[in-house]
Each structure stands twice: as C-alpha cells, then as structure tokens.
Amino acid sequence: MGVLSYMAEHPGHILALTRAHLWISLLATGIGTVLSIPLGVLVHRVPATRAPALALVNAGQTIPSLALLGLMLPVFGIGFTSALLAITARALLPILLNTYAGLLSIPRSTIEAARGMGMTDPQILWRVEFPLALPVILAGIRTALVISIGVATLAAYIGAGGLGDLIFQGIAMVDAPLLLAGAIPTAILAFAADGLVGWIERRLMRPMTSG
Amino acid sequence: MSCSSPTIAITLDRVSKVYPGGHVAVRDVTLNIQTGEVLVLVGTSGSGKTTTMKMINRLVEPTSGSIRVGGEDISKINPIQLRRSIGYVIQEIGLFPHMTVAKNIALVPSLKGWPKPRQNERVAELLELVGLPPDQYAKKHPHQLSGGQKQRVGVARALAGDPDILLMDEPFGALDPITRGQLHEEFLKLQRRLRKTIVFVTHDMLEAIRLAERIAVMDGGVLEQVGTPREVLAHPATRRVADLVGADATLKLLGLCTVEQALEALGAESPDALGPVIRSGDSLKDALLTMVACGRASLPVVNVDGTLRGRVTLQGLQTALAGQEKDRRPQGAARGQGTHA
Numbered sequence: 436m437g438v439l440s441y442m443a444e445h446p447g448h449i450l451a452l453t454r455a456h457l458w459i460s461l462l463a464t465g466i467g468t469v470l471s472i473p474l475g476v477l478v479h480r481v482p483a484t485r486a487p488a489l490a491l492v493n494a495g496q497t498i499p500s501l502a503l504l505g506l507m508l509p510v511f512g513i514g515f516t517s518a519l520l521a522i523t524a525r526a527l528l529p530i531l532l533n534t535y536a537g538l539l540s541i542p543r544s545t546i547e548a549a550r551g552m553g554m555t556d557p558q559i560l561w562r563v564e565f566p567l568a569l570p571v572i573l574a575g576i577r578t579a580l581v582i583s584i585g586v587a588t589l590a591a592y593i594g595a596g597g598l599g600d601l602i603f604q605g606i607a608m609v610d611a612p613l614l615l616a617g618a619i620p621t622a623i624l625a626f627a628a629d630g631l632v633g634w635i636e637r638r639l640m641r642p643m644t645s646g
Numbered sequence: 647m648s649c650s651s652p653t654i655a656i657t658l659d660r661v662s663k664v665y666p667g668g669h670v671a672v673r674d675v676t677l678n679i680q681t682g683e684v685l686v687l688v689g690t691s692g693s694g695k696t697t698t699m700k701m702i703n704r705l706v707e708p709t710s711g712s713i714r715v716g717g718e719d720i721s722k723i724n725p726i727q728l729r730r731s732i733g734y735v736i737q738e739i740g741l742f743p744h745m746t747v748a749k750n751i752a753l754v755p756s757l758k759g760w761p762k763p764r765q766n767e768r769v770a771e772l773l774e775l776v777g778l779p780p781d782q783y784a785k786k787h788p789h790q791l792s793g794g795q796k797q798r799v800g801v802a803r804a805l806a807g808d809p810d811i812l813l814m815d816e817p818f819g820a821l822d823p824i825t826r827g828q829l830h831e832e833f834l835k836l837q838r839r840l841r842k843t844i845v846f847v848t849h850d851m852l853e854a855i856r857l858a859e860r861i862a863v864m865d866g867g868v869l870e871q872v873g874t875p876r877e878v879l880a881h882p883a884t885r886r887v888a889d890l891v892g893a894d895a896t897l898k899l900l901g902l903c904t905v906e907q908a909l910e911a912l913g914a915e916s917p918d919a920l921g922p923v924i925r926s927g928d929s930l931k932d933a934l935l936t937m938v939a940c941g942r943a944s945l946p947v948v949n950v951d952g953t954l955r956g957r958v959t960l961q962g963l964q965t966a967l968a969g970q971e972k973d974r975r976p977q978g979a980a981r982g983q984g985t986h987a
C-alpha cells in the first residue's frame with residue numbers, strides 16, 4: 436500500500452528516474468548492437484577471430500556487474516560514462532553470439548544460390564544474410580536490453596541515477612515502499628522491453644514461417 | 647584468333663580441379679557444349695559433375711585448363727558479370743525464404759538495374775511460362791509452395807535475366823516421381839520454345855536419357871563418354887559407362903523409340919480384334935512389355951482414335967534396335983572428345 440501512495444505522491448520523480456533508467460539502458464544496448472553486429476559478422480567470416488572475440492566479450496559477461504563498475508571508476512570517474520560502459524560491456528555477448536548464430540543458421544544452399552546468381556558479397560550480406568538472421572539477432576538484442584535494464588539499477592551506486600536510486604535508498608533506510616517504488620517500475624520496464632522486442636521479432640518472422 | 651565455331655556456347659579445355667587437400671575432383675576434362683543443346687552430365691555421387699558445372703560460372707576456379715563461354719576465356723570475365731549472364735538452379739533450389747516469389751524471380755533483373763515496371767512484367771511473364779498464375783503466386787512466400795512449385799519458381803528465377811545459358815544441378819532430384827515426370831515434360835516443352843544452352847546435372851541415367859540431346863558420362867572426375875542417349879545406351883565406351891547404363895540398356899533404348907518407328911503393314915492374317923493393341927505413339931518398350939505380358943510375337947497398332955494402323959512384331963523390334971545402333975555416327979567435329987575408351 437505504501438508503495439502506491441509513495442508513487443502517487445512523487446509521480447514526477449519516478450517518471451524522471453524511469454526515463455533516465457530507460458535512456459542509459461537503451462543507449463548501452465544501442466552501442467552494444469553497433470559494436471557486436473559487425474564483430475559477429477567478422478567472427479562468422481574469419482574463423483580465426485572467433486576465439487579472441489569470444490574471450491573478450493565473455494569477459495564482459497563473466498566479471499560481476501559491480502566489479503565491472505568498479506573497474507570503470509578509476510578511468511572514467513563517478514557518473515554516467517562509467518555506468519554506461521559497464522552496462523554496454525554486459526550487452527555485447529548476447530548480441531554477438533546471436534549475430535554469429537543467426538548467420539551460421541542460414542543454409543549454405545541459400546548463400547550458394549545468391550552467389551551463383553551474381554550477387555556481390557555485400558549484396559549477399561545486406562539482402563540475404565541480414566534479413567534471414569534478423570530474428571535471431573533481434574532475440575540477442577532483446578536479451579541484451581533486458582540485461583541492461585537490470586544492470587542499470589546498479590548504476591545508482593556510482594551516481595548515474597535511474598531507478599536504482601530508489602532501490603538503494605530503500606535498502607539503506609529499510610524503507611520497503613521506497614525500495615518497491617524503484618523495483619516495480621524496473622521490473623515493468625524489463626517485461627515491457629522484452630515483450631515489445633519479442634513482438635517485433637515475431638512480426639519479422641511471420642512471412643517466413645506461417646501462412 | 648577465334649578457335650571456337652559460332653555454334654559452340656561453352657568450351658572446357660583440359661580442365662582439372664584439385665581441391666585443397668589434394669583430392670582430384672575433375673581430371674583433364676575437354677568438352678564442347680553447343681548453342682541451344684541440352685547437355686546432361688551424368689555420373690555417380692562424387693564423380694565431379696557439380697564441380698564441373700560450378701567451374702562454368704566460376705563458383706569454383708579450375709586448377710588447370712581453360713573454359714570459354716561465347717568464345718571468351720571466363721578467367722578474364724568479371725565473375726559477378728558472368729554469373730548474372732548465366733541462369734543457375736540448384737537441387738536445394740535456394741529460394742530466399744524472406745522474399746516473395748516475385749522478389750525471388752526479380753532478383754537478377756534488380757541486380758542488373760532494370761526499372762521496376764519492367765521487372766514486374768518479367769515476373770508475370772515468367773510465372774505464366776512455368777505454369778503458375780501470377781495473381782495467385784507472385785505474393786506468396788516460398789514456404790507456402792509445394793516442392794514442385796518451388797522448382798518452377800527456381801527455374802523462373804534462373805530465366806529472369808534472359809540468360810543464354812542455364813546451369814541446372816539436379817533440379818528435380820528431391821521430387822516424387824510423378825511431379826518429376828510432369829516437370830520433365832514441361833522442361834522439354836519450355837526448351838523447345840526457348841532453345842537455351844543447358845548444362846544439366848543428374849545421377850539418374852533415366853532422367854539423362856529423357857532430357858538430354860547429348861549425355862556426358864563422368865566417373866571419378868574423368869569424362870568417360872560423350873554422345874547422344876542412343877549412342878551411350880547402345881555403345882557404352884567403357885566398363886564404367888556400361889555399369890551406369892545398367893543391364894537394362896536395351897529396354898531403355900526401346901523406351902526412346904516409338905511404335906511408329908517399327909510399324910509394319912498388316913500381315914495376311916487379320917488381327918485379333920479383341921486382343922491387346924498398342925498405340926502408335928507408345929514406346930517400343932511398352933510394346934515389348936505388352937507382348938511379353940500377353941505371350942504374343944506381334945501386336946496390332948492403333949491410332950489415338952482407335953483405328954487400325956498396322957502391326958509391330960518382335961522381329962521388328964530387333965530390326966529397330968539394330969537400326970538404332972547402325973544410326974549412330976559422330977555428329978561432326980564438335981563432339982567426340984572423351985568418347986574413346
């Protein structure tokens with residue numbers, strides 16, 4: 436009950452935090468996407484790059500989020516940039532892996548037909564491989580976005596704002612309504628992001644699989 | 647200096663392909679493919695048919711030897727340009743699942759930069775040509791088509807850029823025998839109209855016999871024999887070819903002739919009006935099988951409308967077969983390489 440009354444009393448504050456939270460998550464996922472897709476293509480094209488690229492990206496996934504934040508601090512200081520980079524590091528792996536898997540899942544015969552018809556390598560990539568791999572790549576982006584929204588709660592630790600502010604204040608002050616006022620919107624945000632991107636994925640898949 | 651006569655579309659000159667790892671997939675193949683003919687490459691799995699075909703559109707580069715298309719050494723032609731000028735159909739079809747039938751077919755025209763209205767016209771024209779009404783099929787996606795329909799779209803797509811040459815790698819391999827038979831009929835009908843130069847790969851000797859003007863038999867990367875279906879059936883050049891042709895070569899050969907070709911006048915004895923008859927358009931194979939099944943040495947031959955035409959006899963079949971074998975004469979200098987044992 437206390438949650439609702441808190442939220443009712445501070446709609447502007449919660450909205451602002453939600454917006455900040457969403458912004459840093461989206462930005463991290465966006466940067467992660469821009470970095471990971473080309474890397475995924477590279478890994479698919481040049482087998483030798485696979486092990487090093489995966490090792491690098493895996494590190495971003497394996498190092499605990501808080502430790503990652505800690506690692507950013509000495510270089511980028513307190514605040515938004517450190518948080519953004521830490522979250523981005525966590526967003527890389529799912530997108531990279533899915534880009535690679537999506538490209539790998541395209542039948543050789545399809546690529547062969549494309550090449551045999553006289554498509555250049557870039558044409559094959561843009562007109563055949565990307566469209567066919569897109570649903571899988573999007574699934575990776577969806578995972579990355581959900582992870583980012585989760586990790587972004589920790590950004591509050593280093594003063595980058597977001598709904599984590601409320602959660603940490605709530606914990607520190609043993610104030611359950613305050614904590615929930617941060618936790619519930621975070622959960623909703625995660626579910627909404629998951630649902631929305633999932634919906635886009637299904638829409639893209641539709642012409643390829645069902646009547 | 648031009649060393650190829652204008653009627654030769656494709657020349658393979660002592661072409662070999664050694665894959666990395668040292669496997670010799672194609673060994674010293676020399677072959678001329680004439681303009682407007684259907685040449686079927688036939689051989690067992692791994693005999694190098696696909697490799698040979700892919701060297702023609704430079705999907706595979708020969709290790710040695712040279713290939714000319716339209717008199718031009720293809721190693722000097724930009725492979726992208728070369729491929730856009732050659733239609734290509736593969737067994738798995740390789741239709742793009744994310745594109746509609748229309749988009750699939752319009753692919754090469756769009757790559758060539760044709761204006762949109764001309765592309766659409768071409769799509770409709772080709773769908774008609776392969777027997778798929780455009781208003782019904784243009785907007786469908788490949789997964790909504792049957793195997794046979796996909797193959798038709800595959801063929802339409804290969805024809806889209808109006809290439810002079812078509813390469814077809816086991817295009818009907820995955821179909822049931824009935825659909826396959828239908829597509830064979832349509833293939834032949836289409837080819838009578840279009841007169842493309844077609845290189846067709848199959849491991850099925852019967853399909854080769856049915857479709858080929860000339861058959862090129864490959865084994866272990868070597869071109870064993872080139873000749874008309876009749877030549878290959880009647881006179882396999884090597885043991886390997888004989889094996890591939892099979893013990894029933896005589897039957898296959900009879901399957902290539904119509905009753906018409908062994909038609910005799912009626913003898914003195916009047917035909918048994920109630921007994922079995924054979925139509926003049928049926929094959930001699932059908933005639934033989936009917937004779938064997940009914941225990942007769944001769945059959946009355948009727949026209950389609952049922953009127954009596956003459957008769958066909960066992961003796962006549964033998965004469966026709968012998969004629970087949972005498973008939974075979976090399977058809978000029980363009981063929982013959984690789985025919986020796």
Ligand SMILES: Nc1ncnc2c1ncn2[C@@H]1O[C@H](COP(=O)(O)OP(=O)(O)OP(=O)(O)O)[C@@H](O)[C@H]1O
Nearest residue numbers: 665666669671690691692693694695696697698849
């Ligand atoms: N890319 C490749 N790398 C190495 N070896 C290959 C490659 N492609 C084919 N080969 C080998 O070359 C030989 C000929 O292959 P090819 O595909 O030309 O045969 P094919 O006659 O088309 O057989 P099939 O009827 O099975 O399609 C085979 O032994 C095959 O294993």
Ligand SMILES: [Mg+2]
Nearest residue numbers: 695696697815
């Ligand atoms: Mg093959």
